[in-house]
Amino acid sequence: MQSQKKRNRWIVAATIIALTVVGMSLLQLSTNSVYFYVPHEAQAQAASLSEQTIRIGGMVEGGSVHWQAQELSLSFVLSDLKGHRLTVAYHGAPPDMFKENSGVVVEGRIRADGQQFAAQKLMVKHSEEYKAPGKDHSLDKGLLEKSLFGQ
Amino acid sequence: MTNLAYIIAAYSWGIVGISLMMYAVRRQRLKLEAILTHLESAL
Amino acid sequence: MQQRIGQGWTQCLGLLLYVLLLSLWGYALIGLGSEEHQGDVYRIIYMHVPAAFAAFMCSFVLFVASIYGLKRNKHGQAVLYGRAAAEVGLAFTLITLVTGSIWGKPTWGVWWTWDGRLTTTFILLLLYGGYLFLWSAVSDPVLRTKVCSILGLLIFADVPIIYKSVTWWRTLHQPPSLFQGGQGLIAGEFLSLLLGGIAGVSLLALWLIWQRGINLGLQKEIDTQLIKKSLRY
Numbered sequence: 001m002q003s004q005k006k007r008n009r010w011i012v013a014a015t016i017i018a019l020t021v022v023g024m025s026l027l028q029l030s031t032n033s034v035y036f037y038v039p040h041e042a043q044a045q046a047a048s049l050s051e052q053t054i055r056i057g058g059m060v061e062g063g064s065v066h067w068q069a070q071e072l073s074l075s076f077v078l079s080d081l082k083g084h085r086l087t088v089a090y091h092g093a094p095p096d097m098f099k100e101n102s103g104v105v106v107e108g109r110i111r112a113d114g115q116q117f118a119a120q121k122l123m124v125k126h127s128e129e130y131k132a133p134g135k136d137h138s139l140d141k142g143l144l145e146k147s148l149f150g151q
Numbered sequence: 152m153t154n155l156a157y158i159i160a161a162y163s164w165g166i167v168g169i170s171l172m173m174y175a176v177r178r179q180r181l182k183l184e185a186i187l188t189h190l191e192s193a194l
Numbered sequence: 195m196q197q198r199i200g201q202g203w204t205q206c207l208g209l210l211l212y213v214l215l216l217s218l219w220g221y222a223l224i225g226l227g228s229e230e231h232q233g234d235v236y237r238i239i240y241m242h243v244p245a246a247f248a249a250f251m252c253s254f255v256l257f258v259a260s261i262y263g264l265k266r267n268k269h270g271q272a273v274l275y276g277r278a279a280a281e282v283g284l285a286f287t288l289i290t291l292v293t294g295s296i297w298g299k300p301t302w303g304v305w306w307t308w309d310g311r312l313t314t315t316f317i318l319l320l321l322y323g324g325y326l327f328l329w330s331a332v333s334d335p336v337l338r339t340k341v342c343s344i345l346g347l348l349i350f351a352d353v354p355i356i357y358k359s360v361t362w363w364r365t366l367h368q369p370p371s372l373f374q375g376g377q378g379l380i381a382g383e384f385l386s387l388l389l390g391g392i393a394g395v396s397l398l399a400l401w402l403i404w405q406r407g408i409n410l411g412l413q414k415e416i417d418t419q420l421i422k423k424s425l426r427y
Contacts, residue, residue, distance in 0.1 A: 095303025
């Protein structure tokens with residue numbers, strides 16, 4: 001029936017709009033409405049956060065990456081370059097562009113004491129600069145730090 | 152070129168998508184023109 | 195009829211833009227050198243960013259058409275351009291999301307994440323889709339214009355949120371590289387090509403809206419004439 005078809009389409013249209021509204025509000029309420037914590041925040045609330053899956057954003061500390069190819073175990077230190085550090089353990093090969101002295105967002109669980117993090121996912125965070133390769137392979141750290149840790 | 156598959160996939164998606172839109176708009180125009188011509192000549 | 199359809203050169207204009215863009219992309223793939231941090235895969239920027247700007251620009255056209263639709267409350271030609279803008283906007287939003295995801299996998303390590311930028315852009319996709327569904331769901335033209343125009347305003351409101359999302363919230367997606375007050379975040383040649391791509395795709399999107407809008411008008415004209423004809427018998 002024509003009217004049934006029309007009614008169905010109404011329902012679908014209304015559902016899409018409703019889902020959108022729900023989505024927008026969920027964005028506000030989900031995971032404490034913070035996409036990722038910075039190290040000192042996560043460590044300060046580690047006891048209460050240790051029960052959930054959270055994300056922490058920071059810099060991969062130079063010289064801290066240890067990769068055991070046989071066991072596929074990776075560990076490194078996530079730091080805010082201001083003294084707050086925690087060790088991240090991850091099972092699996094890191095993303096292609098993962099490297100030291102660069103940005104990363106880890107997703108997983110923090111230990112209640114705030115010193116260790118068991119990562120389920122590693123995401124490389126890039127800065128917003130684009131340039132031709134230079135001999136020194138410099139990275140404008142300031143930009144990356146700003147987008148991770150704020151002003 | 153590193154990551155060539157990704158580059159090709161992304162460009163294909165964009166170029167094919169845009170090409171389809173251009174083709175569709177043109178094809179529809181030709182069809183509508185034909186119908187209108189037919190209608191007006193039948194008056 | 196020629197008056198309604200427009201001269202042949204307007205159609206050639208679209209073809210010209212298309213060819214220019216293909217050459218721009220050809221150069222982006224072959225002529226340009228690689229990038230310091232991302233190697234070669236950064237080249238996706240020349241498809242992803244222009245598509246995003248085009249999707250935003252479609253929302254502006256939709257906004258103007260929606261204002262017109264609410265004020266005059268008629269189902270005139272302006273409203274048809276609104277519908278065309280929603281269609282083209284949907285397409286470019288989809289291109290943005292897909293090319294962005296393809297770019298994300300080798301650079302971030304993931305195809306998707308629900309951060310502020312990606313989520314609000316996904317919402318834009320749903321909104322454009324919802325607009326088109328609403329259009330076909332409502333049969334009364336006056337009500338349809340009203341309801342779709344309101345949604346058109348909502349769509350336009352989402353765009354600044356998408357743009358600012360990387361500034362207001364912490365996101366995986368990079369902060370803006372363009373129009374940041376002369377900071378030189380994008381090196382010379384990369385920048386001019388990107389600006390060219392944005393201009394080219396935006397103009398092509400406008401042309402597509404224009405042509406599709408004319409088509410919708412012609413379709414309506416045909417329907418009107420057919421009704422007139424059938425009423426005579």
